[in-house]
Amino acid sequence: MTAETANDIEPPLLSLRSVSVDFSPGALARMLGASLVKAVDEVSFDVRAGRTFGIVGESGSGKSTTVRAILGLESISSGTVRYNGVDMSTLRGRRRKIAAREMQMVFQDPSSALNPKLRIRHLLAERVKIHRSGEYGNRTTIVRNALDDVGLPHTHLDRFPHQLSGGQQQRVVIALALISRPRALICDEAVSGLDVSSQAQVLNLLNDLRDDRGLTIIFITHDMGVARYISDDIAVMRKGVIVEQRPAEEIFADPRSDYTKTLLTAVPTLPRTYGFTEV
Template identity: 50%
Template sequence: MQPEKRSNSESILEVKGLKKYFPVSRKHTVKAVDDVSFEVYEGETLGVVGESGCGKSTMGRAILYLQPPTAGQVTFNGKDLSTLKGRERRKLRKEMQMVFQDPYGSLNPRMTVGAMLGEIVRTHRIVPKHEVANYVRELLVDVGMKPEHADRYPHEFSGGQRQRISIARALAVQPKLIVCDEAVSALDVSVQAQILNLLRKLKQERHLTYLFISHDLSVVKHISDRVIVMYLGKIVEMANKHDLYAQPRHPYTQALLSAIPKMGEEKRERIILKGDVPSPLAVPSGCPFHTRCPIAQKVCAERKPEWHKVGDGHYVACHFA
């Protein structure tokens, strides 16, 4: 949204060579996230798109150390998370929060909204004890709820309202970065628009930075400044959103964009990918996309494509882009 501002702003989060492997048996490991590096600049929204199983959610959790990464470095505001332990890490966690996908599973069903938010506020001593109740009520109003909702249990709310509560929880500790993991995916269109607007408003008011993970390319385009496209645990393309959506370079990005059903458009020629996403247990050699790629050549199965620059801030991993 403000490209000129971004160019001279600092990176708030730096991810370097991040890997997250899950052993499934003695011989096999799922490489859910495989050697991913990128930066998030302060005040921007970095979108992460990809289909199920591409590792985008695992990546979000590894960055927050909810599932500690297998290898790699996560540096937040100059501090390397891997060197921090226990209390120190928890303190840094205060700066990085997460909004989860499932508005039903992500709230403790046996705690009132007020109790849940109050617990977090007290844990981090955000405000003096006697102001906690007030702070919680203001927080609820900030996310578009009513102060008296603090006394209710999660099951008394609709999906959209629960997602507002989830956002309030993330905001409670006054973080700098929020990872939104499919935060609007489970919602109806009209409610989704409400939540997207809320996220936008909060970002401006509180100078937040978002890492916005979603499978929905339209939503990501709407909210992001820059976008990362992931496929089978790897980043295949990264660019500022205008470049990415106007001139996608990676054949996968092109296919993704072509596959979205668009409203009110005449029937058109589309790139329809053949076959399924390969199992993450058996990631194809060379370029992981070569099994479905419409322009794949012999070299694609043999050699991993280089991550190279194709434009201002536009990077792609493809032999032919």
């Protein structure tokens, strides 16, 4: 393990250096003249602990591939991913498992992330068995605490996933992730399939988790309004390349790249901000 030349006193929780992911065409496609697709091209960024890092971009920009590469779900063609200062590719066995447990993923569609045949109680208990097997005797308490953390009532324990609304399902998914005691939560379009009011619940919850427990969040979205609301830092991706990467406030106040400007002007906006007082 070599020491990273860090500018900050505290090293970043996650650090990507020139990470590329190539999708090479199969033999037949090569014969037909298909060439290598650089899904992620030399991407570098740091995610500091206790902050929310937003990745925005349109479909096909490589934002999902980037986080899948972080988790090892895609193989990296070149570059390094460091978690807690350690190169992820050198991790083996128990240490790899710990890293996997500490970075939990939340996907877009909660109904396909939850086993439809299990009650919420069993879904959550199963996760205790996998990631905290030593405490399996305490599973009732752990499960109840997890539901409290995401603001769902205990009466939901005996329900099946289909009996919950989309927002409630997504909160169950987050409860599952929390049982694993993660340091980072990676959310891939986690609110895109939800109604605005459910979306608001999940966004509020993620903000609380970051503020109260110092959870690090990587948040992928195509919605600029959501990205601005939740992120501390933002990377704008296009065709596998990060075109702009700065603190959220700066990007929205003064976008530098033309692509960011195009994206921002395309976002449909409301005539004004609506608050509670007007309701």
